[in-house]
Amino acid sequence: MEKQWAIWAEGLTKQFGSFTAVREISFSIRKGEVFGFLGANGAGKTTAMRMLTGLSRPSAGKATVAGYDVYSQTESIKRRIGYMSQKFSLYEDLTVKENIALFGGIYGMKRRAIKEKMGELLGHLNLLDKRNHLVGSLPLGWKQKLAFSVALFHEPEIIFLDEPTGGVDPITRRQFWEMIYQAANRGVTVFVTTHYMDEAEYCDRVSIMVAGDIAALDTPTALKEQFGVDSMDQVFVKLARA
């Protein structure tokens, strides 16, 4: 039943001693959906993501990712997902080519597949003539786009993006979201957190976490109607301040 959903959670909970970081959250995310996972710092977003990406064992509740159980099948989950965050994406002191080959290998791609697809990826990003440059020498915007492409290189079903556009210039930020749309169009499920409220508008549905709970979950349009406001920014302010 749960396997029809890309990501499914019911009563998912994480406690650290007496502190409940995530309190019985439930949701179902469709394949190919762009799902925005919002919340103030400290609301429990990172903890929730760590449970879904197989990095942290839940205290209670159930969840499946790509049909696999988050308690007993974490290695299967890790192979089927891509992950990219603002804080860490690629190795700065390896070249563009080396990074692609490294991550491809880690995700179990065969050397031949890596070789074939690498040319395509580099061409698509206009990085062919920079393939032997160190990633550290690339401007931030190019790094982010490359990191995203590397996270998708092994063709995962689901990609987790943790504030992927932080600090990036406004044009690159939008080009990045077009890359997200392209991936979603191909059927990749996108689970993204962001502090840019305009980006929340690009999502099919959005959830907002407040102090460990999911305080709202719906399409941006429905949420704006529900709170009688014009923008996701205002929805967020109303909820987070409540």
Place this chain on the structure above:
Amino acid sequence: MKPVHIQQLTKSYNKVKALSEISLSIDSGELFGLIGPDGAGKTSLFRILTTLLVPDQGEAKVLGLDVVKDYKRIRQKIGYMPGRFSLYQDLSVEENLQFFATIFGTSIDENYDLIKGVYAQIEPFKKRRAGQLSGGMKQKLALSCALIHRPDILFLDEPTTGVDAVSRKEFWEMLQGLQEKGITILVSTPYMDEASLCDRIALIQSGQILSIDSPAGIVAKFDKPLYAIRSSNMYQLILDLRDWHRTYSIFPFGEYGHLITRQDLPIEEISVFLKQKGHEDIKIRRQTATIEDCFMELMPAVA
């Protein structure tokens, strides 16, 4: 005497030119925003002004004092909140504040009235270790420590980066409160919507200043036809408009896309084009440029 005066400031790190002949000045009591993405040069500029880094060329004066020759005197008079949380994680809130008050030769009591608006919100937690504070509370503590010696000018390097939308709003409200007390404030941010809260802003990208003016002044200089536009399939809308010969640029902007056309067009013409492409629920209206639209138009071309 202008609190900050910069002339032709240049700084390079090996081959990377972080700042290229930057010139600007800030007026007394101004809330001045330095707006630009990562890598624009904001932190390099702040480090030079707070006397932590020496420029390669050019000149900078803070409160009339030269940043190279008079660095010691500058350090006594400025408040600085760097980009990363830089307080002592294993000291309590109160201990951190006392520490900074002491090194500046003052006390918490002496200038309490100045920091009260900020500090009162974290005072109930004054015995908690700084490392255990939430992001929003860390900001408030860092700001209190930067203010405790009653500086004439505050330098805040990306104080709201990585912080949620609510805390960001609260922080700017605090800044406006401080400005009312006569403190000159230079603040940097990558968030373009915060620009409108400043008296004047400098848009900076790749070490160069794109424009300096009041937010209204920058918007007034935007001279291209701009429309907010949406349909039931936004991704397809963007692709279709990008292929249209009338389009100068089209970018997603939240719920709407922002379309700039090569010349002014009647809305009906755009609507007809989109209907022909099969779009439904089409909404188009003329749009006043936001700071972000202006920044994107002024930026050098991105590959």
